[in-house]
Amino acid sequence: QSALTQPASVSESPGQAIAISCTGTSSDIGGYNYVYWYQHHPGKAPKLIIYEVTNRPSGVPDRFSGSKSGNTASLTISGLQAEDEADYYCSSYTSSDTWVFGGGTKLTVL
Amino acid sequence: QVQLVQSGAEVRKPGASVQVSCKASGYIFTDYYIHWVRQAPGQGLEWMAWINPNSGGTSYAQKFKGRVTLTRATSIRTGYLQLNGLRSDDTAVYFCVTMGARQFDNWGQGTVVTVSS
Numbered sequence: 001q002s003a004l005t006q007p008a009s010v011s012e013s014p015g016q017a018i019a020i021s022c023t024g025t026s027s028d029i030g031g032y033n034y035v036y037w038y039q040h041h042p043g044k045a046p047k048l049i050i051y052e053v054t055n056r057p058s059g060v061p062d063r064f065s066g067s068k069s070g071n072t073a074s075l076t077i078s079g080l081q082a083e084d085e086a087d088y089y090c091s092s093y094t095s096s097d098t099w100v101f102g103g104g105t106k107l108t109v110l
Numbered sequence: 111q112v113q114l115v116q117s118g119a120e121v122r123k124p125g126a127s128v129q130v131s132c133k134a135s136g137y138i139f140t141d142y143y144i145h146w147v148r149q150a151p152g153q154g155l156e157w158m159a160w161i162n163p164n165s166g167g168t169s170y171a172q173k174f175k176g177r178v179t180l181t182r183a184t185s186i187r188t189g190y191l192q193l194n195g196l197r198s199d200d201t202a203v204y205f206c207v208t209m210g211a212r213q214f215d216n217w218g219q220g221t222v223v224t225v226s227s
Contacts, residue, residue: 001172003154034210038155045205045217046155057213089155091209097169099145099210104154 004029004090004102011108017078020105022090023071028100030071034093037066037075040104041086050075077107085109112136114144114206114218121224122196130221132189132206139187140164142208146180146191150202160210161189196225 005023012018022029022037029035037050048057050066053073065076073092077084090102117131132144146158159170161180168180179192189206206218 003156036209036215040155045220048209048213048215051212051215055213057215087154091155091157093210096172098171099157099160100171101147101155101157 001094001096001098001100004092004100006090006102006105009106009108011110012080013110014080014082016080017076018080018107020075020088022073022102024092025071027095028092029068029073031095032093035066035068035073036091038089039086040089046089080109082109112216114216116206116218116221119222121226123227124196124198124225126196127192127194128196128223130191130204132218134187139184142211142214144189145207145209147205147207148202150199163189198225201225
């Protein structure tokens with residue numbers, strides 16, 4: 001099972017919006033609505049920000065949203081804030097009854 | 111509150127084995143799978159395996175099959191990861207996680223495993 005494909009890095013200015021893509025196959029993202037997104041600040045445990053493609057856990061701002069089209073999922077962050085600067089990872093359930101993460105995307109808020 | 115508390119840092123020589131424990135509290139232990147995820151220095155998150163604490167059933171990433179074994183002791187609400195045949199590229203922080211269960215997502219504090227001769 002290969003890692004899901006994410007851009008290594010993205011950057012945008014405060015107040016703007018950005019989308020991070022996560023591309024897999026029909027055996028993972030395309031086959032199931034079990035795409036999860038995590039925000040990871042170095043030295044801390046990853047934080048769940050989106051579950052099952054589009055759902056936000058309690059306490060996650062509505063600036064964070066998720067979507068999926070075919071084999072690609074996307075995380076959109078609107079109204080960027082300095083504290084959004086972090087690494088972001090997607091993950092998906094797979095047809096092998098396993099899970100797989102993306103390679104991670106480093107978000108820089110300029 | 112939900113907590114996953116992992117065992118402390120380990121240092122091993124190449125070829126050795128290591129066992130990391132993960133003690134759960136604050137929820138019904140058998141209700142949620144425990145996954146293991148690792149992060150090597152400068153690298154991303156890597157999913158390794160899960161165990162169903164209720165049945166003991168497991169699933170492993172292809173990369174780790176034959177080298178990783180997950181077990182659990184339900185009486186003490188603890189899951190275990192054993193990794194054999196350690197190599198230098200197994201040096202990483204290992205996390206136990208209740209992931210993939212909608213918003214019931216909880217991470218242990220991480221256990222640093224260092225493999226060095």
